[in-house]
Amino acid sequence: MTRSVGDGLSDLRGRLAAAGIEGAPREARRIMAAALGVAPDRVSLMQTDPLPAEAEDRLTGMAARRCAREPLSHILGLRAFYRHEFRVTRHVLDPRPETEMLVEAGLGAPFERVLDLGTGTGCILLSLLAARPGASGTGTDISDEALAVARENAENLGVTDRCELLRSDWFTAVDGQYDLIVSNPPYIAAWEMDMLEPELRYEPRGALTDEGDGLTAYRAIAEGAMDHLRPGGRLLLEIGWRQGPDVSALLHAHGFENPRLLTDLDGRDRVLSAARPLTAP
Incomplete structure (x- = not known):
C-alpha cells in the first residue's frame, strides 16, 4: 500500500x-x-x-x-551560506554558519581586491564579491576538484568575470597586493580529529587538519601576508577557539600590530583581524 x-x-x-x-x-x-x-x-x-x-x-x-551521518549538504549537493546557496561535494569543506562571521568582518570596511587562501567551495570569496559589485578577487586551493566546485559556484552567483581561481599552495602562485586577505585554513590538530562529529569523516581531511599542531597554515600565511597586502590592508583568519594567542603571536612576529580577536555568538574566539601598518615595519 x-x-x-x-x-x-x-x-x-x-x-x-x-x-x-x-x-x-x-x-x-x-x-x-x-x-x-x-x-x-x-x-x-x-x-x-x-x-x-x-x-x-x-x-x-x-x-x-x-x-x-553523511552530511546533508553532500546528499542534497547544496549548502545555504550567507544569502546564497553553494554547490558542495565530497571534495570541499562543508561551509559552516560560523564562517559567515568572516564574511561579515570582511564587509566591515571597503576593499577593491580580495584574496581567499584555501577557497574550497569559494563561499567566502564569492559572498564577498557578490556583496561588493565593484570588487574583484582571487581564490586559491591546492585541490583541482575544489577549484572546479568554486568555479561552478562563481558562475551560479554571476561573479566569474571578477573572480580568478588559482591552484596554489598558499601564496606560491599569487602575484600582486590586495586590500583584504581572508582564509579559513585547516586548523584542527591531529590529536583532535578522533573527537570530531561523525559527519566530518566525509569531508576532505586535508581541509580540516595539518596532521600536526593545527598552526601550520597560520605560519605560512603569517610569513607571506605582509608582502601581499597593500599598506593598511586587512588580514582576516578564522581560527579554532583556543588558538587566538598562538596565531596572534605569529602575526605579531611578522610585523602585524595589535591583532584583534572577534568572538562568535557563543562567546568563543572565531576570527582574528590584523592589518598591515601604513608605514613599513
Whole structure:
C-alpha cells in the first residue's frame, strides 16, 4: 500500500532522531522535499498526498546516507551560506554558519581586491564579491576538484568575470597586493580529529587538519601576508577557539600590530583581524 507524504515524513523524522541527528524534523522536511522535487515549504501542504514510488526510492537512499551521518549538504549537493546557496561535494569543506562571521568582518570596511587562501567551495570569496559589485578577487586551493566546485559556484552567483581561481599552495602562485586577505585554513590538530562529529569523516581531511599542531597554515600565511597586502590592508583568519594567542603571536612576529580577536555568538574566539601598518615595519 502506498504511504502518504505525512507517513513517510514521520518515519524519517524518527529514523534521523534515532541516529542522533540534531534538528531531525527540519532535516527530514528537506530530505522529503528533495525526494519529491519540491521546495521544503511545500511539504507541509502535501501531508495527505500519496508518496510516489520513485520518490519513495529516492527517500530510502537519502535517508540511509544521512543516518550513516553523511552530511546533508553532500546528499542534497547544496549548502545555504550567507544569502546564497553553494554547490558542495565530497571534495570541499562543508561551509559552516560560523564562517559567515568572516564574511561579515570582511564587509566591515571597503576593499577593491580580495584574496581567499584555501577557497574550497569559494563561499567566502564569492559572498564577498557578490556583496561588493565593484570588487574583484582571487581564490586559491591546492585541490583541482575544489577549484572546479568554486568555479561552478562563481558562475551560479554571476561573479566569474571578477573572480580568478588559482591552484596554489598558499601564496606560491599569487602575484600582486590586495586590500583584504581572508582564509579559513585547516586548523584542527591531529590529536583532535578522533573527537570530531561523525559527519566530518566525509569531508576532505586535508581541509580540516595539518596532521600536526593545527598552526601550520597560520605560519605560512603569517610569513607571506605582509608582502601581499597593500599598506593598511586587512588580514582576516578564522581560527579554532583556543588558538587566538598562538596565531596572534605569529602575526605579531611578522610585523602585524595589535591583532584583534572577534568572538562568535557563543562567546568563543572565531576570527582574528590584523592589518598591515601604513608605514613599513
